[in-house]
Amino acid sequence: MAGSALKRLMAEYKQMTLNPPEGIIAGPVNEENFFEWEALIMGPEGTCFEGGVFPARLTFPPDYPLGPPKMKFTCDLFHPNIYSDGRVCISILHAPGDDPMGYETSAERWSPVQSVEKILLSVVSMLAEPNDESAANVDAAKMWREERDKFEEIAEKHVKKSLGL
Amino acid sequence: MPVILLERIPLPSLRAYTGFSVVLLACALFYAHQVVLNAESVGLEIPVVSVEQLDDGSFNNNEIQYMNVSLPYDAYVWNMMYVMTAEAWCVWTLVNTAYCCLILLGKLVQKIVFGELRVSEQQHLKDKFWNFLFYKFIFVFGVMNVQTMEEVVLWVAWFTILGFFHLLTQLAKDRFEYVSFSPTTPHFIHLKLLSLLCVIVVSCCGLLTVCGLVGFQMGLTIFAFMAAECLLLAIRTLYVVARYCLHLTDMNLEGVWENRATYVYYTELIFELAALSIDFGHHLHMLLWGNIFLSMASLVICMQLRYLFYEFQRRIKRHKNYRRVVKHMEERFSMATTEELNNNNDDCAVCWEKMETARKLPCGHLFHNSCLRSWLEQDTSCPTCRLSLNEHPVNRDPNSNVPDNQNREVPPANPPGNQTMNHFFHFDGSRYVSWLPSFSVEVTHTNMLANHNRLTPAQTSQLDNMARQVLQVFPHMPLNAVVDDLRVTRSVDFTIENILEGRLQAPPPGTLLTRALGEEETSSDDSDNYQTASARADGVDIDQQDYLEIPNETGDNNGSETDNERSDTLSQFSGRFSKSANERETMLEDRKNDMLEIARRRFLAKKSDDNSLSSEETEEASVSDYSDNINTSSASNSGDTSDTVRRRRELAYMAATRRLGQQTYDTSIE
Numbered sequence: 001m002a003g004s005a006l007k008r009l010m011a012e013y014k015q016m017t018l019n020p021p022e023g024i025i026a027g028p029v030n031e032e033n034f035f036e037w038e039a040l041i042m043g044p045e046g047t048c049f050e051g052g053v054f055p056a057r058l059t060f061p062p063d064y065p066l067g068p069p070k071m072k073f074t075c076d077l078f079h080p081n082i083y084s085d086g087r088v089c090i091s092i093l094h095a096p097g098d099d100p101m102g103y104e105t106s107a108e109r110w111s112p113v114q115s116v117e118k119i120l121l122s123v124v125s126m127l128a129e130p131n132d133e134s135a136a137n138v139d140a141a142k143m144w145r146e147e148r149d150k151f152e153e154i155a156e157k158h159v160k161k162s163l164g165l
Numbered sequence: 166m167p168v169i170l171l172e173r174i175p176l177p178s179l180r181a182y183t184g185f186s187v188v189l190l191a192c193a194l195f196y197a198h199q200v201v202l203n204a205e206s207v208g209l210e211i212p213v214v215s216v217e218q219l220d221d222g223s224f225n226n227n228e229i230q231y232m233n234v235s236l237p238y239d240a241y242v243w244n245m246m247y248v249m250t251a252e253a254w255c256v257w258t259l260v261n262t263a264y265c266c267l268i269l270l271g272k273l274v275q276k277i278v279f280g281e282l283r284v285s286e287q288q289h290l291k292d293k294f295w296n297f298l299f300y301k302f303i304f305v306f307g308v309m310n311v312q313t314m315e316e317v318v319l320w321v322a323w324f325t326i327l328g329f330f331h332l333l334t335q336l337a338k339d340r341f342e343y344v345s346f347s348p349t350t351p352h353f354i355h356l357k358l359l360s361l362l363c364v365i366v367v368s369c370c371g372l373l374t375v376c377g378l379v380g381f382q383m384g385l386t387i388f389a390f391m392a393a394e395c396l397l398l399a400i401r402t403l404y405v406v407a408r409y410c411l412h413l414t415d416m417n418l419e420g421v422w423e424n425r426a427t428y429v430y431y432t433e434l435i436f437e438l439a440a441l442s443i444d445f446g447h448h449l450h451m452l453l454w455g456n457i458f459l460s461m462a463s464l465v466i467c468m469q470l471r472y473l474f475y476e477f478q479r480r481i482k483r484h485k486n487y488r489r490v491v492k493h494m495e496e497r498f499s500m501a502t503t504e505e506l507n508n509n510n511d512d513c514a515v516c517w518e519k520m521e522t523a524r525k526l527p528c529g530h531l532f533h534n535s536c537l538r539s540w541l542e543q544d545t546s547c548p549t550c551r552l553s554l555n556e557h558p559v560n561r562d563p564n565s566n567v568p569d570n571q572n573r574e575v576p577p578a579n580p581p582g583n584q585t586m587n588h589f590f591h592f593d594g595s596r597y598v599s600w601l602p603s604f605s606v607e608v609t610h611t612n613m614l615a616n617h618n619r620l621t622p623a624q625t626s627q628l629d630n631m632a633r634q635v636l637q638v639f640p641h642m643p644l645n646a647v648v649d650d651l652r653v654t655r656s657v658d659f660t661i662e663n664i665l666e667g668r669l670q671a672p673p674p675g676t677l678l679t680r681a682l683g684e685e686e687t688s689s690d691d692s693d694n695y696q697t698a699s700a701r702a703d704g705v706d707i708d709q710q711d712y713l714e715i716p717n718e719t720g721d722n723n724g725s726e727t728d729n730e731r732s733d734t735l736s737q738f739s740g741r742f743s744k745s746a747n748e749r750e751t752m753l754e755d756r757k758n759d760m761l762e763i764a765r766r767r768f769l770a771k772k773s774d775d776n777s778l779s780s781e782e783t784e785e786a787s788v789s790d791y792s793d794n795i796n797t798s799s800a801s802n803s804g805d806t807s808d809t810v811r812r813r814r815e816l817a818y819m820a821a822t823r824r825l826g827q828q829t830y831d832t833s834i835e
């Protein structure tokens with residue numbers, strides 16, 4: 001039933017509006033469907049993504065917050081933990097049952113205590129500190145490890161592109 | 166699949182079809198009119214067109230014979246009707262007209278109740294339609310083995326009406342599910358949908374009466390076949406109505422409806438089981454009655470039976486799990502006392518609503534009865550602190566192979582050192598955002614130290630600088646420990662915080678594992694603490710509001726470029742949560758545009774700055790920028806360094822006391 005999910009999403013939307021974390025904006029794409037959000041994430045300062053504004057889609061399941069939302073960047077982003085189609089691979093977005101990488105402890109998985117805000121903050125920290133152990137984009141992980149200059153160049157290009165410059 | 170094949174057939178547009186039907190009907194009427202007039206004037210002879218239906222469906226009415234037929238009625242209308250029903254092609258025209266009317270009626274209902282159909286609704290409708298057609302075809306020709314044209318026509322008529330209602334129910338269900346995704350649906354939409362559903366339910370009763378009448382004449386088997394279909398339709402419709410009513414009640418209710426989940430669950434269970442068992446019985450009946458064990462039809466029915474059986478089993482399994490969870494929960498976790506509820510000024514972490522009653526877990530966390538139950542249905546740990554709530558605590562031996570959560574938290578394969586790193590980083594996700602004490606960072610940071618070891622020499626010298634600052638405050642700390650921590654936090658404040666918290670004492674190797682566990686707990690406590698500290702939907706944290714206002718004022722007072730920029734940044738924070746959906750949408754759009762605009766300006770400004778500033782200055786700037794980031798409140802004036810430093814100290818102190826308080830609170834619970 002979508003009723004309780006709707007109430008919770010409404011509360012989260014309210015919180016994200018009244019009290020947004022620095023550099024993050026999130027809300028439903030369209031009020032007709034509260035289960036589809038768009039988030040704008042500013043690249044964390046002091047990293048190669050600094051200054052970029054990256055849009056992402058969040059799709060919530062009808063049983064939210066029991067199940068995690070899906071998150072997908074809708075812009076180009078070259079990062080070890082982001083699939084080439086934009087899907088974000090972080091462990092709090094994984095349901096307690098599934099474990100695609102086969103390494104996570106349940107403590108890192110999704111739980112109803114998590115929220116949009118925490119997910120987005122985790123994504124910010126992921127942007128700042130890629131985890132090349134469990135790479136979703138192997139090329140990016142390799143470049144991050146071995147050719148940091150080149151990685152930063154690409155990141156800068158994507159930052160520019162995300163700003164429409 | 167036949168479905169795919171059928172979809173390829175080009176269908177004429179509705180307009181063309183309607184036009185064609187009208188013309189055909191007019192022709193038939195005109196013909197009947199002529200016949201009746203002729204018969205009335207001539208008296209005896211009327212022409213009868215013998216119609217041969219060709220393979221391609223067109224009519225061949227070239228051969229006209231004259232027969233001696235006298236019209237039975239005196240009235241013109243009755244004669245017309247007689248002629249219309251006496252002639253085969255007129256009958257087909259009437260049938261076609263009936264279909265045309267039905268399609269137009271469907272279109273009308275769609276226009277009135279649903280408006281424009283969404284893509285997924287159209288897709289569902291199509292699937293449902295072809296599926297229905299396929300199964301009924303199998304039923305009529307495979308199971309019933311209908312021989313005469315008359316019977317076929319009657320069955321087709323019956324299934325047409327049934328299918329029509331099935332499609333409407335499907336549409337209503339899809340639309341209800343969509344509507345329930347939004348809190349701002351106008352009332353008249355609910356009203357329209359609900360009245361359509363009610364009309365369908367009433368029609369179902371009518372159809373059931375028809376079943377009864379037909380069954381009376383044709384026998385019990387036919388009655389069972391027809392009634393099963395009818396009942397299925399009625400149950401599906403009623404299920405949607407029930408869910409709809411529950412949803413509306415829930416949405417219009419202020420606060421929490423404690424038993425909502427239970428009602429929803431049992432409605433779902435009863436309707437689903439009822440539908441499944443009727444469907445199963447219906448298919449079984451078909452298989453046994455049809456005597457068609459070795460035909461294509463029997464294969465299809467067997468497949469369907471198998472599917473229904475598995476569905477049934479799955480549902481029962483889920484219900485058993487549900488019962489088990491409920492029993493387990495009621496046995497092991499007592500309801501929280503009023504005192505406990507009063508002490509706990511936090512909302513339920515699952516639904517974020519206030520708790521009037523709650524269940525208490527062994528770890529001391531409180532949740533709504535229903536929220537906890539639905540979570541436990543899929544996982545067996547505390548949502549907040551991940552404490553394993555398994556039914557058999559004996560299994561918690563870390564060496565046993567039982568894959569319960571407790572074991573997975575400490576995989577024995579991981580070297581203890583790594584584990585420590587993991588959990589250690591959990592705390593510091595908050596360093597990007599000022600006012601959060603901490604939260605659980607998802608990434609496994611096992612490799613992070615390695616990454617930081619590859620820092621460039623320039624950054625290392627910066628680290629040394631920062632380490633010296635830390636050592637001025639805490640001379641007793643070993644230098645390498647401080648540097649290591651600085652590598653992670655990249656901030657003097659957070660390292661100081663870590664030391665204050667006692668996390669930064671190089672621990673003896675033997676205690677690594679236990680420390681890891683202890684920190685795990687603290688980390689979740691922190692995230693819990695965050696729940697209280699962060700402003701909730703309605704209550705904006707007072708500190709936070711102060712932060713919001715101060716910088717705005719200073720931004721106005723100062724004419725400098727940077728301060729203007731800052732006040733721009735903070736305009737994002739002054740978001741208001743409007744009651745109107747449209748206003749919310751436009752405000753969100755504005756905020757997004759503002760952010761993009763600010764980011765662009767910053768980017769361009771930075772580009773020009775990079776060229777003019779010396780490397781040392783950049784470093785300094787980035788440090789002060791960063792501290793601004795740590796807390797918006799410290800952003801009062803970036804030039805006034807002593808003020809910033811004082812504020813930082815205060816923050817570190819506040820964080821430390823808060824966490825110490827949290828720890829003592831936790832130990833007192835245990």
Ligand SMILES: [Zn+2]
Binds near residue numbers: 514532536
């Ligand atoms: Zn709750």
Ligand SMILES: [Zn+2]
Binds near residue numbers: 529530549551
């Ligand atoms: Zn707990």
